[in-house]
Amino acid sequence: MLRVHASWVHPVAAPPIPDGAVLVGDDGRIIGVGPHPHIPTPPGTEALEFPDAILVPGLVNCHTHLELTHLARANHAPEFAKWIRRVRELKEATLPEEFRRAAEDGIRDCWRRGVTAIAETGSTGVVMETLAELGGRGIVYQEVFGPDPAKCVQSMVELTAAVARLRPLASDRVRLGVSPHAPYTVSAPLYRAVAEYARREDLPVAVHLAESREETELVRDGSGPFAEALRARGITIEARGCSPVQYLVQLGVLASGTLCIHCVQAGQDDVLRLRAAGVTIAHCPRSNHAHGHGTAPLAAFRAAGVRVGLGTDSVMSVADLDLWAEAEAADLTGEAALRMLTLEGACALGWESEIGSLEVGKQADLAVVTALPPDRAATLLTMIAGRPVHQAPA
């Protein structure tokens, strides 16, 4: 067993405890949370002491692209459609061992920041392999692309092959999902086929949705830079006459628990559509700002009761994986920031029965930090299922 004692314990699901402790069983689950004098130290227990630090649940990063960690600051394309194309070129120029190193660097960087669960979207599968190998926790959504309706079958063959290859790695800690990437990279037939496949196979779904104005132009009007680039490839583009959110509702892609990433270009009607569909949101304020997309209607989502977690997006969009900075960008500090980065993030991923708060029976995913925002925190310890994955040098 293992016991962590800190000057404050923030269980998040309950009020903060001064001079608190958490006891972790050999199965990696929490067996006690409370004031230090009330939590026993059974014989043989390893005791970790943090007399001047705060024990919190591990943070949940609801949107990452860790397979792109090696490409931080590599993309200087000025407009979003060109930036997206440049991402593809840079990925195509990446060797398998570079993806592997990027995944490991990204995962370890998350751990150094107190992040114990990630929701990754990627196409290589390398993050799932690396999480399984290193003992990390996360959902990995296997991306599928194909803007040309004529290539739908080919894209589905690739997706099902990737799922068959990755599924044996799935466990309590590592979950597999699928992600039809975005309206400018996925045709209507491919969206329908992926949605149907995910339902049949019981796989969670994530989508990049309503991110840029250019995406809205493409979907609603069949015009703008995405439409031009697709037409130049010989692909027929139709004006759908509706918002990207409406479009995915019509295609049957948005279902209970679908993780919708960004959702910046969403008016009140779209907020209500998202709520009716039962989706959750990965809010990435710094990425949205960096690309000039605007600000997602966070207050409207929360007022409507839509579950929202925070995500950093890739280090190509925002140069680091600082989740606390996302909370700050969302105007959250203290306990409110902590709650959104932990329990609300876990809810957004449908994982709240196992992680997101310090409660008896839950996984011992936790972090010991020196401060809560707005103060800058250093992470002294990060633990996943009772196993330390990061410890600051003494």
Ligand SMILES: [Zn+2]
């Ligand atoms: Zn993304």
